[in-house]
Amino acid sequence: MTATSLPTATITTSPQPASAHASADFTPRYWLFAAPAVLVVAAVIVFPWLFTLYMSSQDWKIGGGPEFVGLHNFRELFNDARFIESMGHTAYFTILAVVLPIVFGTAAALVFHREFPFRGLLRTIFVMPMMATPVAVALVWTMMFHPQLGVLNYLLSLVGIGPQPWVYSPNAVIPTLILVEVWHWTPLVMLIVLGGLAGLPAEPYESALIDGANDWHMFRHITLPLVWPFIMVAIVIRTIDALKAFDTIFVITQGGPGTASETLNIFLYLQAFQFYKIGYASAVVVIFFVIIIMLSLLLLYARQKSKWNA
Amino acid sequence: MSDIILKPTRRALMRGAAALGAAGAIGSPMVLREARAQGAFNWKRFSGTSIDVLLVKNPRSDLFQAAEKEFTELTGIKVSSEQVPEQQQRQKAVIEFASGRPSFDVSGISLHVQKRMAAKGKWFADLTPMIKDAALTSPDFNFEDFGAGAVAYARQADGALDTLPFFVDYWMVYYNKELFDAKGVAFPKTMDEMAVAAAKLNDPAKGVAGFVSRGLKNANVPVWACLLLGQGIETTSAEGKLLTDTPEAIWAGELYKKLNKDTGPVGQVGFNWNECQTTFMQGRAAMWLDGIGFATPLEDPSKSRIVGKVGYGVTPPGPKAHHAGMFGDGIGISRGSQKKEAAWLYIQHMTNKAQQLAMLKAGAGAPARSSAYVDKATIESSKFGKQYFDCLLDSAKIARAALPQIVPVTEFRDVFGVGLTNMIGGADVAAELKKATEAFAPVLAKSEQG
Numbered sequence: 001m002t003a004t005s006l007p008t009a010t011i012t013t014s015p016q017p018a019s020a021h022a023s024a025d026f027t028p029r030y031w032l033f034a035a036p037a038v039l040v041v042a043a044v045i046v047f048p049w050l051f052t053l054y055m056s057s058q059d060w061k062i063g064g065g066p067e068f069v070g071l072h073n074f075r076e077l078f079n080d081a082r083f084i085e086s087m088g089h090t091a092y093f094t095i096l097a098v099v100l101p102i103v104f105g106t107a108a109a110l111v112f113h114r115e116f117p118f119r120g121l122l123r124t125i126f127v128m129p130m131m132a133t134p135v136a137v138a139l140v141w142t143m144m145f146h147p148q149l150g151v152l153n154y155l156l157s158l159v160g161i162g163p164q165p166w167v168y169s170p171n172a173v174i175p176t177l178i179l180v181e182v183w184h185w186t187p188l189v190m191l192i193v194l195g196g197l198a199g200l201p202a203e204p205y206e207s208a209l210i211d212g213a214n215d216w217h218m219f220r221h222i223t224l225p226l227v228w229p230f231i232m233v234a235i236v237i238r239t240i241d242a243l244k245a246f247d248t249i250f251v252i253t254q255g256g257p258g259t260a261s262e263t264l265n266i267f268l269y270l271q272a273f274q275f276y277k278i279g280y281a282s283a284v285v286v287i288f289f290v291i292i293i294m295l296s297l298l299l300l301y302a303r304q305k306s307k308w309n310a
Numbered sequence: 311m312s313d314i315i316l317k318p319t320r321r322a323l324m325r326g327a328a329a330l331g332a333a334g335a336i337g338s339p340m341v342l343r344e345a346r347a348q349g350a351f352n353w354k355r356f357s358g359t360s361i362d363v364l365l366v367k368n369p370r371s372d373l374f375q376a377a378e379k380e381f382t383e384l385t386g387i388k389v390s391s392e393q394v395p396e397q398q399q400r401q402k403a404v405i406e407f408a409s410g411r412p413s414f415d416v417s418g419i420s421l422h423v424q425k426r427m428a429a430k431g432k433w434f435a436d437l438t439p440m441i442k443d444a445a446l447t448s449p450d451f452n453f454e455d456f457g458a459g460a461v462a463y464a465r466q467a468d469g470a471l472d473t474l475p476f477f478v479d480y481w482m483v484y485y486n487k488e489l490f491d492a493k494g495v496a497f498p499k500t501m502d503e504m505a506v507a508a509a510k511l512n513d514p515a516k517g518v519a520g521f522v523s524r525g526l527k528n529a530n531v532p533v534w535a536c537l538l539l540g541q542g543i544e545t546t547s548a549e550g551k552l553l554t555d556t557p558e559a560i561w562a563g564e565l566y567k568k569l570n571k572d573t574g575p576v577g578q579v580g581f582n583w584n585e586c587q588t589t590f591m592q593g594r595a596a597m598w599l600d601g602i603g604f605a606t607p608l609e610d611p612s613k614s615r616i617v618g619k620v621g622y623g624v625t626p627p628g629p630k631a632h633h634a635g636m637f638g639d640g641i642g643i644s645r646g647s648q649k650k651e652a653a654w655l656y657i658q659h660m661t662n663k664a665q666q667l668a669m670l671k672a673g674a675g676a677p678a679r680s681s682a683y684v685d686k687a688t689i690e691s692s693k694f695g696k697q698y699f700d701c702l703l704d705s706a707k708i709a710r711a712a713l714p715q716i717v718p719v720t721e722f723r724d725v726f727g728v729g730l731t732n733m734i735g736g737a738d739v740a741a742e743l744k745k746a747t748e749a750f751a752p753v754l755a756k757s758e759q760g
Contacts, residue, residue: 147577168577
């Protein structure tokens with residue numbers, strides 16, 4: 001069989017769709033066209049991953065040489081109380097940072113979907129936080145959270161409430177960080193859901209009104225199922241964002257007080273860029289990657305399912 | 311280990327003080343002699359060379375950069391310098407030096423964090439041969455002018471002087487005289503008295519804390535380490551053994567907890583030096599234990615509400631010893647640099663007497679040169695009063711390195727910093743120190759092996 005004879009033979013002898021014989025078309029000359037993309041993907045995605053995997057099997061500190069330790073870094077990680085604690089903080093932070101903006105963003109979308117005076121102006125104001133740079137936002141909130149000099153405690157004092165520790169309390173730090181996340185990212189959810197609402201057909205609502213449905217019934221049985229695919233998109237985006245959240249947490253608390261807001265990303269940063277333990281940090285990256293892959297598959301499945309149901 | 315270098319510090323500082331006096335006694339004839347010698351030295355021999363410099367972002371680096379034009383006019387050497395925030399500068403230095411080909415010829419380092427790391431990684435060239443080379447070192451450089459304590463602090467265990475110390479930071483107690491007078495409290499004479507005074511001055515109803523210091527993990531370790539010096543020990547022994555769960559360390563931990571938990575402001579657990587400074591400047595704290603290098607804005611009316619009311623007190627003695635925690639910065643030449651001689655001229659110029667005096671005038675920190683402290687005109691014209699300079703000189707006499715001279719200093723600060731933060735939250739001091747010591751011991755052991 002030669003490289004040039006096969007396509008001709010396939011065309012003349014087979015009446016089936018081309019896709020069924022796709023494999024027969026991948027002769028070396030076709031691979032040439034894909035080669036640049038394959039090389040780029042290999043260089044910027046595959047190689048870093050393989051190298052990270054390699055580093056995770058080494059005892060390697062910047063300034064010293066690598067030493068092969070197999071799975072030792074992973075065993076050590078699962079015996080590291082701070083790593084386990086950081087996983088818990090990540091889960092806690094992610095759940096709140098996804099659920100609350102989704103709820104508030106959907107509610108805001110329902111409000112802004114209705115006609116009322118100055119709707120455009122108010123909608124513009126509402127989405128403004130989303131446009132701000134996370135580090136700048138974090139610095140502003142840091143000043144506002146200052147227990148003695150921050151504006152938040154000043155405002156509370158006006159209504160007779162004493163000073164709150166905000167991010168300076170181990171118990172309050174994650175909920176307070178969530179406050180920043182909600183303020184920052186609820187507009188994004190609102191925009192996505194608003195887009196979904198704008199495309200909804202009017203007929204189901206007319207039928208429901210004729211059948212005597214109230215607002216809640218229409219929301220529960222018509223609006224929510226129809227916009228659910230859009231909400232799922234928002235959930236996927238927010239979950240990815242919340243899992244990789246670093247800048248806001250690092251600027252405001254650096255993982256503190258103590259380790260109270262130390263998420264996986266902060267833990268990883270400390271290991272890699274404060275303690276220079278590259279092998280150990282790479283093991284964290286590998287575990288984090290596995291978690292993200294599993295979660296992404298789960299969310300993509302849920303999203304696909306919501307599309308099928310819709 | 312570290313103590314071999316650190317123990318002579320007191321003697322070294324005495325020598326420094328003697329040198330300081332001598333410098334004053336020599337006076338103007340020396341200036342004339344140096345002016346003549348200056349004329350003979352060839353500053354232009356490396357004209358046309360360009361050097362790259364990595365600096366930490368701070369007021370001292372501002373002074374360096376301000377002097378670059380003058381340096382280029384003097385030498386014909388072009389300087390490309392960048393200031394990077396402290397944490398990022400440290401990371402950049404570590405990664406670039408580890409690469410073997412750093413992009414800079416000169417770099418500043420924090421001696422209290424990176425000294426051992428620099429020695430282990432062979433980051434810098436030994437400056438000693440260049441200092442001794444009359445063709446490379448201007449006669450008016452006068453290396454002897456650098457305080458012996460500061461030089462001992464910068465010198466590595468093998469005797470190499472791979473960085474030139476140019477800034478020393480002594481820990482002392484800032485106090486609000488107005489608050490002290492209002493309650494009739496005298497400045498504490500011992501560390502225990504400090505806790506008693508803080509309790510008397512603490513007035514949460516008026517939003518005034520008796521005491522403020524760093525509570526943020528990592529940043530808080532120097533506070534505890536300075537209190538531990540009052541027991542006459544550091545966090546590691548001369549043999550490199552951790553002394554962090556000893557009765558003395560627990561005593562220092564209890565005092566740290568008492569001062570911060572009982573008399574500290576709300577949210578102190580997340581305070582670094584800047585939050586402490588802001589709180590103290592706003593008149594919300596009666597005492598603040600920290601480095602003397604943070605004094606600059608306290609006497610600035612546009613930033614401070616307590617201008618003219620700030621007292622500068624030497625860290626009080628502990629039960630067994632009287633020390634002021636010492637920290638400092640050095641500047642060195644990359645071992646791999648191809649422009650070492652030009653880089654050495656840069657270092658000479660940036661650490662000359664005029665530059666060090668400018669640092670003192672600006673309140674940008676305590677210079678390493680002794681001559682800066684005998685310039686009466688500067689002291690008299692300074693916005694900081696005599697008490698500030700007395701505190702500085704008295705602290706220098708009892709200075710002792712507070713942080714351990716080990717490679718994993720950052721990890722040490724992180725592990726023990728978490729424990730200290732937990733203490734402010736009410737955790738048991740002995741249990742926290744035991745836990746931190748057990749967690750850090752293998753890290754230290756491993757770092758000494760490699």
